[in-house]
Amino acid sequence: MTDLLRFRDDTPTTDPVAAFETCCDQSNATAVRIEPGDDARALLTFLDRLTLVEVNFPVYGDGRGYSAARILREAGFDGEIRAVGDVLVDQLNNMRRCGFDAFQPNAPLDRADADAAFKTWPEVYQATTDGRNPIWNIRHGANHE
Amino acid sequence: MYKYDQYDQAMVDARVAEFRDQAQRRIDGKLTEDQFKPLRLMNGLYLQLHAYMLRVAVPYGTLNSTQMHVLADIADKYDRGYGHFTTRQNIQYNWIKLEDAGDILADLAKVEMHAIQTSGNCIRNISSDHFAGAAQDELVDPRPYAELLRQWSSFHPEFMYLPRKFKIAVIASDTDRAAMRLHDIGIQIVKNADGEIGASFYVGGGMGRTPMIAPNIRDFVPLDQLITYSEACLRVYNRYGRRDNKYKARIKILVHELGAEEYTRQVEEEFAHLLEQGIEPPIAELERIKPFFADPAFEDGTKTVDRSDPDFALWVDRNTHRHKHDSYVSAVVSLKPVGGIPGDATAEQMHLMADLAKEYSFDELRVMHTQNIVLPHVKIADLHALWTKLEAAGLGTPNLDQIGDIIACPGLDYCSLANARSIPLAQKISERFKANGKEDTLGELKLKISGCINACGHHHAGHIGILGVDKKGVENYQLSLGGSEAEDTALGKITGRGFDEDGVIEAVETVTDVYLAQKEDGERFLDTYNRIGMAPFKEALYD
């Protein structure tokens, strides 16, 4: 198992991670792994029993996982969303903005590089579920819920 | 013109620092070329046939004289003394060294410019009407909306790895000068029956190997939902756009395969969901942006042109555009001298255009997607003085929308994807039609050349289009007729079998002869083609 970079206070689950198809009909799975082509919205009906969703990036250039993570967060999921696969330090920041809070790349990440990556942007333009108040709100003294 | 505040500046500065770090990690071997590639691409750095090419964004094609001076300085300092204005209203430098890229980006950042998202599978520079804020026929200035979209699309965390590149155009008049419906998203700012301003969305247009005209998917999006609706369009595309085949990955294919109705249904569903998320900027942000684009202090003055100098009169007729203030016009500086490279400008010419903008056009310039430069607000009283200075610098060619005003992609002279050369062909055609005097009798005729099926030269949208194809390792050109990128958007039809370089020049000559023989009163080439159809042209070409 490669190094896990995690930004949560709870303990990582040790439950087996079910594949997307089995998870959908296997009513007791608490951890699931989704591939780029899987519809994250199919998980919404049993989100409350999930503690971990792994989102696989077979190649870094396939950006579907970013939407998947945001969809889960927008639905109120507060379990762990872990990016696995071809995850590079240059993607961490955007992944974090989209709701990922754990990373387990094929090639281990340098913790210092990762910390530097998160400090790249002083502010952000867009509103996501990561709690950062976008520039266009700051300018007008508004807040993003 | 929009001015950065500390937030905008900090974002661009952060990007420069980030890129320096990435380049350093590449040099240190922490990144492979494969891993570095998408990162340099997101900063506009391509590897071409002979060197790196850097593409600098000119948001919605608007720039001031200070910025133009810096573009000239970069050409001098880091390139070979010239730059190339592109069909994306950007500028490209073709002879860049990787080691210099960080310094160039830093120079650009000092004048609020950058190369962010000028390549890669992300949302590219937003384009707009080059006469925005000046045209007599516009509803409002489209650029505040383009600026809001610029901010939203810059570093958007969800949409940096789309199936393919993504281009957005915003216009606000019924006359389309930005080829709006040939974009991934085309937005027209409109007024509804209640007199409210909103956005009409066209999605799924594009050129390339499968050209498509974007269907309208929503005729009115209220301004306080503009970003949310755009986000919905993008999310559906990011999730469902094809990733199995690079040539089928643009949104036009998704819209086409799902059908406009089903795509729209999915967007509306996503939109309803996203409205609950509160991601829309406060409407006050649009109000903050608008005054940056307020009219400059126009003054009443001469409204008529002294036509006693016929050369000047011809330039006025061809290269100026009606302005909303009757003492002004928009003047087009042609970067298409006879026999020249379309869109190229030397550092000296850029400095001169910057100086002229300062002196005669409220410090503003525009880049046209037809690879020319506009001085948007010139007093009619100043026109002769302006023209005299342009003429002296080789910038006064009176050929806007004439056969010599050719759009050509870089082609085989620079581009590693090319099948054939575009630039020498453009040069020969413009020389030929100048020498034989036909340019003057042909009137409006838009000729566009692409060196391969990627269609960077917009050949599908040319009244006459030329496409370089590879025929068993020999350069070969296909001819098409009847395309248009204006409000009557149409895709050209191929005439038949292709030609070699000399042959295609002859073929252009032949089709223009058919037009001249058949045209009726006041008809342009395109009108005649639309009336008589392909057959007479085909006959003249192949029988």
Ligand code: SF4
């Ligand atoms: S059309 Fe083809 S040859 Fe021309 S610039 Fe684009 S990719 Fe290169």
